[in-house]
Structures are given as structure tokens and as C-alpha cells.
Amino acid sequence: MSDAPGPKPRKQTPRVPSNVLYERIVPIALAVMAIALVIVIVIAVIGLVGAIE
Amino acid sequence: MSLSTILPLASTIISAIFAILLFRRYAEKRRAHLLVWGIGLVIYGTGTFAEFYSAQAWSATIFRLWYLCGAVLAAAWLGQGTIYLLLRRRGVANALMALLLVGTLIAAVHVFSTPLNESLFSPKLPLSEQYATRSAQGIVGIMPEGGVRSYSFLFNIFGTVALVGGALYSGYLFWRKRVMPNRVLGNVFIALGGLSPALGGTLARIGAPEYLYLSELFGVIVIFIGFLLATRPQPVDVPAAQMA
Numbered sequence: 001m002s003d004a005p006g007p008k009p010r011k012q013t014p015r016v017p018s019n020v021l022y023e024r025i026v027p028i029a030l031a032v033m034a035i036a037l038v039i040v041i042v043i044a045v046i047g048l049v050g051a052i053e
Numbered sequence: 054m055s056l057s058t059i060l061p062l063a064s065t066i067i068s069a070i071f072a073i074l075l076f077r078r079y080a081e082k083r084r085a086h087l088l089v090w091g092i093g094l095v096i097y098g099t100g101t102f103a104e105f106y107s108a109q110a111w112s113a114t115i116f117r118l119w120y121l122c123g124a125v126l127a128a129a130w131l132g133q134g135t136i137y138l139l140l141r142r143r144g145v146a147n148a149l150m151a152l153l154l155v156g157t158l159i160a161a162v163h164v165f166s167t168p169l170n171e172s173l174f175s176p177k178l179p180l181s182e183q184y185a186t187r188s189a190q191g192i193v194g195i196m197p198e199g200g201v202r203s204y205s206f207l208f209n210i211f212g213t214v215a216l217v218g219g220a221l222y223s224g225y226l227f228w229r230k231r232v233m234p235n236r237v238l239g240n241v242f243i244a245l246g247g248l249s250p251a252l253g254g255t256l257a258r259i260g261a262p263e264y265l266y267l268s269e270l271f272g273v274i275v276i277f278i279g280f281l282l283a284t285r286p287q288p289v290d291v292p293a294a295q296m297a
Binding site: 022026027029030033034036037040041043044045 | 206209210213214217218221224225228234237238241244245248251252255258259
């Protein structure tokens, strides 16, 4: 019985090792793109209103 | 070959490869977002193919397909794919899908019934530089003002908010939980890639159309990289104690 299969190992979620670069750059990148998204939408809405086109 | 030929041709080839990959994944996994993204990439590639074709010759049908696919539908369909991925309430996603289908039909009818000034076409210029009539600035283009041009922004805002906003939201969630770094990076790339043609289209709308083709190529490449990063299986570091 010693070679009976043990409990199936649980699938683990990959975790991020401590990394200062990753911790700082990712939120900055996300924030910059969120601002860019807002700017693009504002310009598109202004275009809609007819102020530009 | 000019940039007006090379850039959209490259975008078309990459879109086609990306779409095939998405449809193959859909055949395996049967997830709605993969199918809708795949359709979105076919629409995106149709738009860029129309740009490539129009650098060689004029075709009213190709021009209409360019506007319908590239300027109206591509972002919306890609965004709808993200809606299916992120929204847990399938009923809401299906309702938005139904709206998009109706909108697609209306826009198609509208685009194909719009009169065009074909005599103004030049294969030497990108379509983005010659399509728009802007009477306030005294510019006469291939397409008149109004019509589908007056509401195409609705599709683009919906699509860009869903695609880019969804990627930013997912990336932030994974980053905050400190899990799945491949998905964090993948979503950063998808958001960047989604922003690129949105910015290019916005610049074209406000009178700086020369960046559109480049922004489309950059966008599809970066979204593709993001998708590959986000879906790449990641090895798990199992603690030594658990391995024993």
C-alpha cells in the first residue's frame, strides 16, 4: 500500500515575487493609460458635439 | 512600396494570424469572448485590408467596408469580447451583444447608402487623409458630413472603454492581489494596444490623419503580444516543503 497515490496536489496561483520595479512601474503604467483613455474619450465627445468637426 | 501599402498590409496579416489563433482557441474552449474577439479581429483586418487595397485602386465597396469596419465596428466588437470576458451577468453581456448587432446592421445600411465623391479619391494618399468632408474648414472629402459619421463615435467610445478599461481593470486587480504577473503584463499591453488606434482615430477625426495606419499596426501588434502574455501558462514556484 505504500505506493498508493497521495492526494492530488492543488493547483497554485502564480504569485509575484517581491520586485520594486514591478510594484512601481505597473501602477504608473496603468494610471497613465487610464488618463489617456479619459483624454481620448473627451476629445471624441467634443468631436461629437461639433466643436471640432 | 509606400508606407500606405506596407503598414496596412502588415496589420492585415497580423490580424489574420491573431484571428485564426482566437478561433482555434474558441474551438477548444467554447468561450464566447474568444469568438467575439476573433470576429473583432476579422473586422479590424478587413478595415486594414481596405486601406491596403485603396493604396492600389479605387473601389466604392472597399471604401465603404473600410469606414464600416475600421472607423465604426472594430473597436466595438473587440470591446464586446472583453464584456463577455469580464461581465459575470451573462444577460447584460447578451443584451449589449444584441444592441451591437442591431447597431452593426444600422451602420452597415447607412454606410452603404451614403453617396461618395469618388472623383476626389487618390491612391497616393491614405484614406484617413481624404475621406472626411469638413465644411467648417472648407475641406471636401470622399464622405459627406453627417450620416454615419455623426454617430460612429458611439461605437468607438463603447469599444475603447470596454477593451482598454477592461484590460486596465483586470491588470489592476491581478497587480493588487500580487498574482498572475503574466496577466498583469498582458493586460498592460492590451490596454496600450487598444489605446493606440483609438488615439490614431481621434487624431484623424480632429484633422491629423497621418498617424492612423501606424497606430493601427502598433495597436494590433501590442494587443497580440498582450494576449500571448496573458494566456501563456506560467510555472508555479512550489515551496520546497510541499515538494517533499
